[in-house]
Amino acid sequence: MSSKLDNALADLRAERPDPDAKARALLSLRAARRRAPRLAWAAAATIAVGAATFGAWPRPSYAAEVRTLVERLTNVANLTMRHYRVSGTGAAHRSLVVESLTLDDRTCDRYPERADGYVQYSDRNTTIDVLPGYAVREERRRPTHRVEPLAPGFLAHANATNVRKARDGSTTIYTFDWERGSDRGTLRLTADAESGRVLTVKGLSGKYADLECEWEYGTVTPSQVTFQPGKGFPLYDLTAQRRSFLAAMHAHPEPTAKDGRSVRLIGVYGDESGRLIALVEGAGAVREENRRAPTLDGKRGEPFAMALNGWENGFDVPFRVGERSILAVGGSFGKVGNRAKELVVPVTFDGDNFGDAVFRDVPIVRTGDLVRLFTPENRPFWVTGPSGGATTSPGHGGH
């Protein structure tokens, strides 16, 4: 290859991390390694789980809500393409074509409203993020398709400050400052006064002083942006499900006890992929090599685990939610219904041995995807703080 490419490759190979980053990674590993005391338990019993806590799932579909959203997009942001040019080159770039919008009707979920104000609808491949005045579509392995910003959304995402607003005929002119890291500057945005659509953005000073962009809006037939939910569209309200999960942490179902040890079944969750987790209070850590799946109505699943735990070397350990210390025992079954006639959950007995806890007539909370429900940002949803570190403290078993 050319010397230019060789030089570039040499540059990339020379990339080095922040000197403290490695230490932070090691520190997080140490935090994740704190051990939890092991408890043992074995019993067979029937337990009534707080079905009322969970209600009946799936809840009413969110298809209507998504339809409303899409209708709004077609009405407000029926953009077919955007052009922009950068002064100096004169080149115009086309960067957007709205295509049909589809969501997998088996796995689509509604995400909670997040701190940044977004509500998110998503199946495994397509995500729609909704923010007032701004909507975005993402599709895996394909270029991003962005539904056009309106002025308020643009200003919000540019972290605009010192916004000055003036009316000029049919347009509204916003002049604002922005800052990101060491970059800063002043921009001027013009928007259609009636629709709020951004028409131009021009740099006045600072980093993007030469920037000059303009948008062209084409016409779109509503059928170009369509949403076609399947029959019985199973959308799940993850916000409500998470709320229910946390509420269950305050419930105290009757414990099942034997030989002075006791266990409580806090809840059972199943998803569209046929995975199930039983949340048990009172069980101890399980060695990875001894991990066993529950048995659902006589069928033994394949072991399935989620990163809910504070990891301990070689063990699945209980995770903590408030005062509760819960062990998640998971399995893949191919298909999971709304109720189990009999659920057998293996729990720890003296570390390497197991006892089976048998629960009958157990309601199963159905959701689209267990991982998305419990770890939406790659960590348990009830855990706050910086991302990337150890997520939960190891628990302490139960009684």
Place this chain on the structure above:
Amino acid sequence: MDEAQALPCEAIGPGIRIENVVDEHYDDLYRFLRHLTRHRETAEDLTQQTFLVAHLRLRSFRGDASLRTWLHTLAFREYTGWRRRRRLVAPLLDRFAARDPGHQAVEDGEWLLAALHRLKPAMREAFLMHEVQELTIDEIATVLGTPVGTVKARLHHARAALRRSLEPGDHP
């Protein structure tokens, strides 16, 4: 680094200590993820997450591939998960910045990264693994879970695309 030295040297796999693994491979994986994500903080997060996963699974590491290849496989999974999850709502200005010749970084590495990120992800990933991470084609096939021929094809197309981008007037 004092924290790192204070860690107990706990053996996780046969003869493998996680501290040693982090020490030896952190820079390597970080560089890999940094170039894939083009974002320093994200790369740090994903690198850290990769080692957490490695920590969890190191006992099950069978040695079918080299430790380095295995770690790249875990890192690549973290990256693909991140790519799937992330919201592509980078402010509009960032896009303009990447194309603004008046402000584009002039270093060769930045130029190459920009060119790579105009390629299809599969081509970019294969190219970075081979040319920057210096993995063999067999190792890349292991990481990606694809046939060797597929890797070769992706590399061929990536190189061809980069050569085209080297033609005069097509890059700053």
